[in-house]
Structure formats: structure tokens, C-alpha cells
Amino acid sequence: MASKRDHYEVLGVGKDATEDALKKAYRKLALENHPDRNPGNAEAETRFKEAAEAYAVLSDPQKKARYDQFGHAGVDGQQGGSGFQSAEDIFAAFGEMFGGGSGGGFFEQFFSGGRARGRGRRGTSLKIDLQIELAEVATGVKKTLQIKRPEACDGCAGTGQKPGTGKNRCVTCGGRGEVLRNQGFFQLRQTCPACQGQGETIADPCTKCRGRAFLPKEVPITLQIPPGIQDGHAERIQGQGEPGVGGGPPGDLVVVVHVAEHPIITRNEDDLLMQTRVSFRQAALGDTIEIPTITGETASLEIPAGTQAGERLRIKGQGLPRIDGYGKGSLIVQVQIDVPKKLSKEQEDLLRKFDDLEDSKRGKKGGKKTMFEKVKDYFS
Numbered sequence: 001m002a003s004k005r006d007h008y009e010v011l012g013v014g015k016d017a018t019e020d021a022l023k024k025a026y027r028k029l030a031l032e033n034h035p036d037r038n039p040g041n042a043e044a045e046t047r048f049k050e051a052a053e054a055y056a057v058l059s060d061p062q063k064k065a066r067y068d069q070f071g072h073a074g075v076d077g078q079q080g081g082s083g084f085q086s087a088e089d090i091f092a093a094f095g096e097m098f099g100g101g102s103g104g105g106f107f108e109q110f111f112s113g114g115r116a117r118g119r120g121r122r123g124t125s126l127k128i129d130l131q132i133e134l135a136e137v138a139t140g141v142k143k144t145l146q147i148k149r150p151e152a153c154d155g156c157a158g159t160g161q162k163p164g165t166g167k168n169r170c171v172t173c174g175g176r177g178e179v180l181r182n183q184g185f186f187q188l189r190q191t192c193p194a195c196q197g198q199g200e201t202i203a204d205p206c207t208k209c210r211g212r213a214f215l216p217k218e219v220p221i222t223l224q225i226p227p228g229i230q231d232g233h234a235e236r237i238q239g240q241g242e243p244g245v246g247g248g249p250p251g252d253l254v255v256v257v258h259v260a261e262h263p264i265i266t267r268n269e270d271d272l273l274m275q276t277r278v279s280f281r282q283a284a285l286g287d288t289i290e291i292p293t294i295t296g297e298t299a300s301l302e303i304p305a306g307t308q309a310g311e312r313l314r315i316k317g318q319g320l321p322r323i324d325g326y327g328k329g330s331l332i333v334q335v336q337i338d339v340p341k342k343l344s345k346e347q348e349d350l351l352r353k354f355d356d357l358e359d360s361k362r363g364k365k366g367g368k369k370t371m372f373e374k375v376k377d378y379f380s
Contacts, residue, residue, distance in 0.1 A: 004072050007054035015068065019059065026055035062230055066324060074324050121196060123242035123251035130255050132225060134262040138294045138320055140227035144220050147253065150242050151217040155208030158243075165204040170195035196245045214243060223255055227321040228270065231259040265294060270329025271319045276301070277336045283307045291333055293318050301333055309337045 008015060011025040029051040031037075038044035057063045057075050066074035128147060152158030161167065169175040172194035181188050191197040205211030221240055229235075234256050241251025259267070265274045272294055278287065286305035290298040299318050307313075312334050319329025343351070 005050065007057055007067060010050050010054040011058065013058075017058075022055060022059055026051055062233060070324055121191065121245040121248040123244040123248065125241040125251035125254055127254045127256065129258060130223075131258045131260055132229075133260055134265060134267060135294050135296070136225065137229055137259055137267075138227065140321075141225045142222060143225060144222050145255070146218050147221055147240075148216055148218050150214035151219065152243065153206060153209035153213055153215050156206035156213065158213050160206055160209065160211045160213035161202045162204045162206055167200040168203045170199050170201050173199065175199040221253060225257065226323070228323040229257055229259075230323070231257070231267075233257045262294075267320070268332075270322050271332055272329065273332045273334065275334045275336055277338045278303055278307070279338050283309075283335065283337050291315065291331070293331060294320070299331065303335070307335055309335065311335050 008017075011017075011022065011029065013021055013025050017025070030048060033044040033048040033051065035041075035045050035048060057067050063075050126147065126149060128145065130143060130145065132141060132143070153160070156163065170177075170192060173179050173192035177192055177195065177197040177199040178189050179192050181190055192199075195201050202211050206213070209215050221237065223235065223237065225235070234254050237253040237255065239250045240253035243250050265272050267273075274291075276289070276291060278289065281287075282289070282303055284305065286307070287303045289301050289303060291301045293299050299315050301313060301315055303313070312332050315331040315333065317328050318331035321328050340347075
């Protein structure tokens, strides 16, 4: 099987291309290679889909970052991938770029060529927000969402008409399913607004849905969130949006994932950062302590002798899984040293003795003066 071309090569742009440059390059290629402009040309259809896939990856900051780091392996097979199987899929994803909605607007009308009648219209995509915990990012999680969307009316089985009744020929378009509109020097074909391109209208509407064919209903949707997902990631579930019109395919459901803040752990890409407190003795002499991890387990942390306040120690493999599935980040622990507010007489004496020993040690070895000693000498 032939290897896939580089996405930047497909669009003819560099890695520093702006959003406008990407959009301009994709629009140009899409117009040149549209199947209606190149009937029967399999190579043009391949270039058309290839350009759409390249734009879908490079216009998404997260997908672009994975692609820049891992190439096609970083984005192929990932949930929320392009999944373009036909021109209709591409119209639904990028139709607004060409002056219309999910159907492709002017771009689709320009090439429609009289195919409108009887062709269903894709349903509207839905968008919802989902909040998950940082611990769920570490393991991945399955969520069941309740979404409200139009469902086929059970009174008419989604036809919009009373059972046993028929339809009438649309008087607006004469049954053609489309109307002509003059725009300057051009004559454009548009889907008929009265019959939605079906060429027929309902003669006797259903009393339950009043001819709308659909009624709002809450439905459960199960979504598998992969480990390592980033805050703000948009997960697309194909076919779970609003139903299509006239037998058209349903839209998609776009779930925007938000990661809640953790009370003690913060995230930096795949690494996690937290603080821990140790005693002066542990910092000075060294120790091994247990640190809680994001999954609720514990990990051993070696405190080297002489550890300073604010020093950061790393536990490899205790961070978040990388989104490409290869390895994990680190848990970075910032050490804070506990200073007791009250000391016993014995503790005070021991600390003063320790201080005297330090002074004696510096004197014998000719150690460097402290900042306080330097300032004192300057003003004396």
C-alpha cells in the first residue's frame, strides 16, 4: 500500500503557516479537485479527500502538535480523527468555510448540478461540555451522557404525516427539489426551502409532531475518554447529532472535555507537580518517604542528603500517559522544609550546639563568609 503524503506537502504550506494560510490553501485544492468538477476522475477525488484530511489535522492545534512530533502515527487511528469517507462528510465538517452551513453553502450549490431532488440533508451537529477529574485523565474513563436531541416521532414513525396519508408535489419547485437564484452573472441552484429538496410536501400532518417528524427526547450516549487527554480537547462522535432531513445522514456529537483542577496536584503537559514537606533532619541527612500519586497509590521518593528548600525531585513514570500511548510523564515533587514554631529547651540547646559546630567548621576550613558576615564587614 502506498505511503501517505506529508500533510504540509499536500496543502503546499510550511510548518509555520497561519490559520488563514491553511484555510486558503485547502479552499483552493478543494475547488480544483471537487468530484463534481472532475466526474469519474478517481485521482481528483483522492486529492480532494487528502486535502480535507490534511486540513483537519493541521487546523487543530492538538492534532498538529501530535503530527509534528510523531507524523501520521500520532493522529491516525485516534478518536476524533477525520473519518472522511465521502464529499458529504467533508461538506459537513468544513461547509462554513465556503459561505454556508453544514451542507456546504455556496460551495455545494456551485457544484450541485441538479442532484438536489430526493437527496437527504445532513443533520445538525450538537456540542456539549464534559468535565472530568485529573485522576480520570490518568486512567481514562467511560462516561454516559444524557443529551437532548430530536428523535423520530412515534406517532408517525418519523414521516411527519398521518398514517395512511400521502404527500403532494411541491408547488414552490414543481417537484424538482431545487430552485434557481440569480446572483450577478451566475445562476445558482439551491435546495428548495419549502420541501427541503424532496420535491414533495406533507398533505395531512401528524397531530403529535405537527408535521415536524421529530420530537425532543433525552438519550444516553456512552463515550470512552482515552488516557492523557488534554483540557479543551473536542471529541467527535459520528452519527450522534440531530437526525438528517429527507433520509440524510445524522450529524455528529462534539464533546468538549474540560479537566477540573486538582486540590494538590497541577499539570504541565504529561508531567504532574506537587509539594511535600520534610523535616530539617530529613533534608539534611536524607530519607525515603512515600508520596501519594494521582491514581491513589503511593510511590517511594528518595530525599538526598543536603536537599534544599524548593528543590524539585522527579519520580519517573508517575505522571500522565502520553496521548500517543507511548510512556508516561513524571511526578515532580517540590520539597518544602518544616520549621517548628516551638522548641523545647533541649532542642534549642542542640541547635545552638549545631550552629557552634558549623561556625567552628567554617573557621577551621577557612570557609566562605555568609552574606550577613560580608555586609557586617563592609560597614565595620
